[in-house]
Amino acid sequence: MIKTTFLWRILLAGFALVGYVGCSSGTKEAGGEACVDPKVVADYVHAIIEADRTLYASLVVERMKYHGKDLVSEDWAQKDKLPLPAQMLQFAGLEVERKGTGLKYRLASLWPVDKTNGPANDIERTGLQAVADDPKTVHTSTIKRPTGPHFKAIYADKAVSETCVTCHNKHSLSPRNNYKLNDVMGGIIIQFPLK
Numbered sequence: 613m614i615k616t617t618f619l620w621r622i623l624l625a626g627f628a629l630v631g632y633v634g635c636s637s638g639t640k641e642a643g644g645e646a647c648v649d650p651k652v653v654a655d656y657v658h659a660i661i662e663a664d665r666t667l668y669a670s671l672v673v674e675r676m677k678y679h680g681k682d683l684v685s686e687d688w689a690q691k692d693k694l695p696l697p698a699q700m701l702q703f704a705g706l707e708v709e710r711k712g713t714g715l716k717y718r719l720a721s722l723w724p725v726d727k728t729n730g731p732a733n734d735i736e737r738t739g740l741q742a743v744a745d746d747p748k749t750v751h752t753s754t755i756k757r758p759t760g761p762h763f764k765a766i767y768a769d770k771a772v773s774e775t776c777v778t779c780h781n782k783h784s785l786s787p788r789n790n791y792k793l794n795d796v797m798g799g800i801i802i803q804f805p806l807k
């Protein structure tokens with residue numbers, strides 16, 4: 613028993629050392645070492661995406677609606693209106709991807725209105741299911757890409773207002789029409805290279 617504990621300690625110390633050595637050298641100001649857990653980086657990115665979406669929904673869409681102006685439409689381009697918050701998020705994700713840093717994000721679901729927003733592979737399917745089962749979960753994985761390892765994190769996307777529920781439940785292309793307030797409707801998938 614004692615031997616096993618000892619072995620575990622050596623193993624853990626080994627992992628810690630690998631983690632330490634694996635960190636890239638940081639700025640002088642940061643004491644020479646800079647190493648941020650990829651999950652923390654994903655949390656930062658997620659916070660920005662969430663803030664942008666919430667503010668667009670409250671400061672633009674809902675505020676204008678309150679003043680009697682229903683300015684948003686799914687067919688915003690044809691109808692000369694503004695895009696939905698979900699569409700703005702997807703457009704911003706594409707714009708970020710075009711910057712070429714390797715960072716990507718998108719809104720996805722196991723029950724997508726737009727089929728291209730479904731899971732792209734088994735990892736995404738498992739992750740979207742995990743966040744649907746428990747919205748507090750952040751499903752993380754490291755995946756191999758031709759350019760090197762990438763970190764993927766999936767966060768729950770919940771029906772925070774009745775408008776989410778109503779629009780998706782009555783949408784002709786929605787494969788699910790029994791959403792309730794606070795249900796998980798999908799997830800935000802964030803991915804970036806680890807080096």
Ligand code: HEC
Pocket residue numbers: 686696698699702719720721723724725726727729769770771772773775776777779780797798799
């Ligand atoms: C007025 C209708 C409408 C409202 C309100 C709305 N959505 Fe959507 N939502 C859509 C449409 C349309 C899409 C597909 C957009 C696209 O083409 O990518 C979508 C996409 C999504 C997706 C990606 C998967 C899919 O279904 O294609 C998620 C997740 C989602 N919405 C969650 C929400 C949440 C959460 C809210 C409330 C905060 C919300 N939606 C409010 C219409 C709406």
